[in-house]
Amino acid sequence: MNPRRRRLLALGLAVAAGAFGVRALAQERVIRVTARKFEFVPETIEMKKGEPVVLEFTSDDVLMGFNAPDFKVRADIPPGQVARVRLAPDREGEFEFFCDKFCGEGHETMTGRIHVAA
Numbered sequence: 001m002n003p004r005r006r007r008l009l010a011l012g013l014a015v016a017a018g019a020f021g022v023r024a025l026a027q028e029r030v031i032r033v034t035a036r037k038f039e040f041v042p043e044t045i046e047m048k049k050g051e052p053v054v055l056e057f058t059s060d061d062v063l064m065g066f067n068a069p070d071f072k073v074r075a076d077i078p079p080g081q082v083a084r085v086r087l088a089p090d091r092e093g094e095f096e097f098f099c100d101k102f103c104g105e106g107h108e109t110m111t112g113r114i115h116v117a118a
Contacts, residue, residue, distance in 0.1 A: 027052060028052045028053060028054050028086070029051065029052070029053050029054070030053070030056055031045055031047075031053055031054070031055050031056070032056045032058070033055055033056065033057050033058075033066075034059070034060070035057055035058070035059045035066070035099065035110075036059065036060060036064075037061055037062070037103055037104060037106065037110075038099075038104070038106035038107060038109055038110045039110060040097075040099075040111075040112040042112075043112045043113070044112060044114075045097075045112065045113070046115050046117070047089055047114060047115065047116050047117070048116065048117055048118070049089055049090065049091065049092050049118055050088055050090065051088060052086065052087075053086070053087050054084055054085070054086055054087075055084065055085045055086075055087060056083070056084055057075060057077040057082065057083040057084075057085070058080075058081070058083075059077045059078065059079045059080075060079060061103075062079060062103050062104070063076065063078055063101050064076075064099050064103055064110075065077065065099050065100035066083070066085065066097060066099070066100075067097060067098055067099075067100040068096075068114060069096075070095040070096070070114075071087055071089065071114075073087055076101065077101075089114070089116040091116065092116050092117060092118055093116055094113050094114070094115055094116075095114045095116065096113055096114075097111065097112050097113065097114060098110060098111040098112070099111075
């Protein structure tokens with residue numbers, strides 16, 4: 001194969017790979033969650049089994065945490081920044097999550113749930 005043909009083939013493969021990568025990212029649903037003293041909004045996150053989701057967390061006041069032990073995911077949520085967690089639940093049910101960074105009196109009530117349907 002001549003060098004020009006190889007370059008064209010390589011370029012075509014790169015474009016195809018790039019298009020596939022963009023398509024794969026577009027399939028992730030983004031769910032925005034706000035962490036504030038002493039709640040998550042929304043409190044219940046609705047998901048489907050096997051659906052790839054990106055949870056985007058923000059905090060306007062203090063450092064918060066997100067911990068969903070059933071899915072083995074956690075994140076720090078610094079104020080004024082976006083923290084992202086990728087998740088594709090492999091089972092149905094109700095799963096608790098909570099803030100694992102002490103954020104003041106009332107911290108212990110800062111919980112929510114992930115509802116995963118078929």
